Amino acid sequence: MPHGTPATDDGIDAPPTGAERKPGSMTFVLVDAAALLTFVAVGLRSHRIGAVAEVAARNAIPLAVMWTVTSMVVGTYRRRDLASLAVTWVVAVPVALLARTWLVGSPSGDRIVVFVAVGLAFTALFLLIGRGLLGVAVRRAVSSGRRGSEAGAPDRGSPRSLDTG
Numbered sequence: 001m002p003h004g005t006p007a008t009d010d011g012i013d014a015p016p017t018g019a020e021r022k023p024g025s026m027t028f029v030l031v032d033a034a035a036l037l038t039f040v041a042v043g044l045r046s047h048r049i050g051a052v053a054e055v056a057a058r059n060a061i062p063l064a065v066m067w068t069v070t071s072m073v074v075g076t077y078r079r080r081d082l083a084s085l086a087v088t089w090v091v092a093v094p095v096a097l098l099a100r101t102w103l104v105g106s107p108s109g110d111r112i113v114v115f116v117a118v119g120l121a122f123t124a125l126f127l128l129i130g131r132g133l134l135g136v137a138v139r140r141a142v143s144s145g146r147r148g149s150e151a152g153a154p155d156r157g158s159p160r161s162l163d164t165g
Contacts, residue, residue, distance in 0.1 A: 023138060028080055035123070035130035036060075036126070036127070039126050040056065040060045040063065044059060058104060059100055062097075063092070063100070066091075066096035066099065067096065070087075070092035074091075076088045089124060089127060093119055
């Protein structure tokens with residue numbers, strides 16, 4: 001029996017519980033979307049640009065469109081690995097930021113290079129934070145699922161584990 005696969009009383013491997021399943025593609029899509037929208041929101045706030053829908057849209061839409069197209073071509077959410085995330089990031093973010101610059105008309109000149117570099121750095125930061133938090137959540141869910149499935153073993157984090165009798 002493979003490590004970590006629970007068995008039924010008759011020795012047949014039981015299907016994985018919810019805590020042992022890996023997150024689906026939609027989970028990764030939502031985590032990455034939240035990270036990219038956080039990047040846009042932080043950028044708007046740091047430049048003291050009001051959260052007017054038009055301003056937010058002209059900053060978010062190029063990023064959303066390029067991210068979606070690139071991730072579909074690369075297979076980012078089929079593969080769900082850091083390599084495909086990195087390829088999507090290195091292609092989609094600069095192209096989206098340049099498209100945004102063309103739409104908005106700023107920055108210009110040498111400032112475009114700084115804008116793209118800062119955009120790459122902060123999108124990477126937010127994407128890695130999101131993926132890291134997802135990884136922690138999955139590990140905790142798997143860990144608590146395994147502890148709870150041990151015969152008669154109380155979950156160490158539950159009030160039941162504090163029972164003395």
